[in-house]
Amino acid sequence: MALTGRAGLLAALGIVVVLLAPQPGAALAGVCLLLAAGIVIDLAFAGPVRPLRFHRSGDTLIRLGERATVELVVENAGDRRVRGLLRDAWPPSAGAAPRVARVDVPAGERRKVVMTLTPTRRGDRSSVAVTVRSLGPLGLAARQGTHQAPWTVRVLPPFLSRKHLPSRLARLRELDGRHPALVRGQGTEFDSLREYVVGDDVRSIDWRATARRDDVVVRTWRPERDRRVLIVLDTGRTSAGRVGEAPVPLAGATPDPGGLLPRPDPLPTPGWPRLDWSMDAALLLAALAARAGDRVDFLAHDRAVRAWVSGAARTELLSTLVNAMAPIEAELVEADAQGMVAAVLARAKRRCLVVLLTDLNPAALDEGLMPVLPQLSARHLVLVAGVSDPRVTAMAARRGTAEEVYDAAAAEQARLGRRRITARLRRHGVEVVDASPDDIAPALADAYLALKAAGRL
Template sequence: MLLAAVLADALRVPGSGQIGVERHVPTRLGLGASAEVTLRVRNDAAYPVQLQLTDDLPPELVRKGADTLQARVPAHRSVDLSYAVCAERRGDWTVGDLHLRRLGPLGLLWHQRRIALSNPVRVQPGLLDVRRYRLLGLRDRHSLGARSARQRGEGLSFESLREYVPGDDPRRIDWKATARRGAATVRQFEAERSQNVLLMIDAGRLMSERIGGRERLDHALAAALLLADVAGKHGDRVGAFVFADRVQRFLPPARTPLARLADALGGTEARPVEPDYPGAFTFLAGQLRKRSLLVLFTDVIDPDASAALVGHLAAAARRHLPLVVALRNPELESAAVAPVQGEADVFTRAAAEELLGARSVALAAMHRAGVLVADTRPSDAVPVVVNRYLEVKQRGLL
């Protein structure tokens, strides 16, 4: 009797043509962002069906909640199901086949079927920070850490007078206003627009180091994209230059849509090689004629590589305005001050102190060469970079 019941249950399981599934997956996600995957399940059978559904997900898209969805679909009806995924790594990934299990009408037998589906997903860097910054608006940027600054600079249209601060161009001092006010006063102008900003992304060995659950390179790309968005809104042209031991990608400064920049940078991977700074700056010398803000995302540890970088930055500063965003490792800083409890700790602490000392020497040399430096933890890179850009515009440094 039981065998007959099982056989009858198996024969009454709806055919493959009676159960249909449509799946929608966002084609683009920002790194660290969550998104909803939706499934529409259609039952063309004359009786309700009990289903279990599981998608083949790449490990780079982490599912939130249970791996399997449960649904009871009435006869000749459809139901919508959904679950959330979080993008954990940049790149191009695919949500693959769907595994469907159907319970027979008598509840005795599950029938399994694989439905061939394929949904490509591109995980891009920094889009979550860009959207967050846009939502904050000019009035509320302080919660992200960025200052609100009007577009002032060294343009042709006079705007206002203000008190002199160290670092202002002496040529902007208004001597009549200074005498009248009894304090050094400078002229401010509307910020010049259509200036060049080039995002220089070091994709060498140090950029693969994981800090706060993300590669140093991911932090750099997030800050770079947000800077591109802000600079574009200030009327500037933005380009991108990715290099390691060779040039990987170059987009000349232009009014480039942010989505195109995100696509261009999304596939960037750090390589286990030392960056070729001489080759990178030689390449740029042949590409950039107009004075530009060169924003280099990197870090400096090796003394020889640092010396080469300082020399090329100093040479570039004769035509351009270099800004080095040095993304330091908090774990290295902690190791340099950690309590010493054994012989191994002595060597670890000494090595960390030596590396940090070499780093400080390199950054100081950049300062002396007239290079702007933003020394920041990766987690703070977004507001720090935006603030330095706004400072450059406000003070007319470019």
């Protein structure tokens, strides 16, 4: 049973009547009797909620920033009409609308309620229960019941950096020698022989083949294929920091005093977690490497392995990766670098490119990665990529007031720390990419292409 706001309003009016009545005792008894009678009448005539049955259908997979539609069919298996309110228990981050719907289901019939979801967070957004209030004719009281009707919509990473893929694929074709451009195909893997043309590198002339023919012949090269790229995503504490601008607004919901009617309550957008920017960069790199003919594996790790993708076919790689990434959240614990290196070495027996997406935080790297880095770089080519904070760069540029000068000094100190840790990593033979949130994905793709062109993979 649940009382409505109308019952509270009548009770308040009854108090006024009691205060103004010449005989307050009799007036109080009369008000209570009338209110109780109205509640009993409503409960007696309200349709029962227990016979209701619920069935769902609709979307189960969408990208962050897109909308999903979920249909909820309400079936009244009872013998009385049910009129009232229905609340689908989606979390605030699901962005469900309407959060509360009016329903009128005659006995033995069905009605459909369409929910539109606009999620504001990646991951699994689930609704387990549906609560129904069946109102009586006076609107003072209602029968209330909760039914299990589970449904989950998985919100995938949005892959914002896919806009950079065509230009990087064009550069890859140039490296592969298949694109009619001025840049000759580069790489160290022999491709074919062709006639010499002006501008060719004379070091590529095949003198033996030339001796057997009347024309000068040169070798053409292409980037190596069938190499292995292992993308390692740090999901520890430092990956939770928010930087840049969030691609979608964040929103919450504040329930009304009755606990049934939510009220949208927009929240500020402080940025996007480093984890999500890193995921976006990983997706662009994976798409590019797969098109280059390389094998791509994925490992997410903090103090334990959170996700592992291996052996996915090129046509299924991106869908497999986004499904593996979707439920991953940053863990507020210090990452176990030694455990991460052990997990990489156990899964990558042969030499490969290990791309570690983490924060270039000097203190965290000094205590975590640096002591175990030689074990990793001795067996693999290592590339470390980190997302910088644009606010630090902006702070370093402002010098107008004394307070801004102090802020700029702190920002410069932070930037100096990142430059020093970058130099130390490079002394260990590690490639480093340190870029802003908007630039991290294309910068990482460019670093991969540079390694391809240099024949280091």
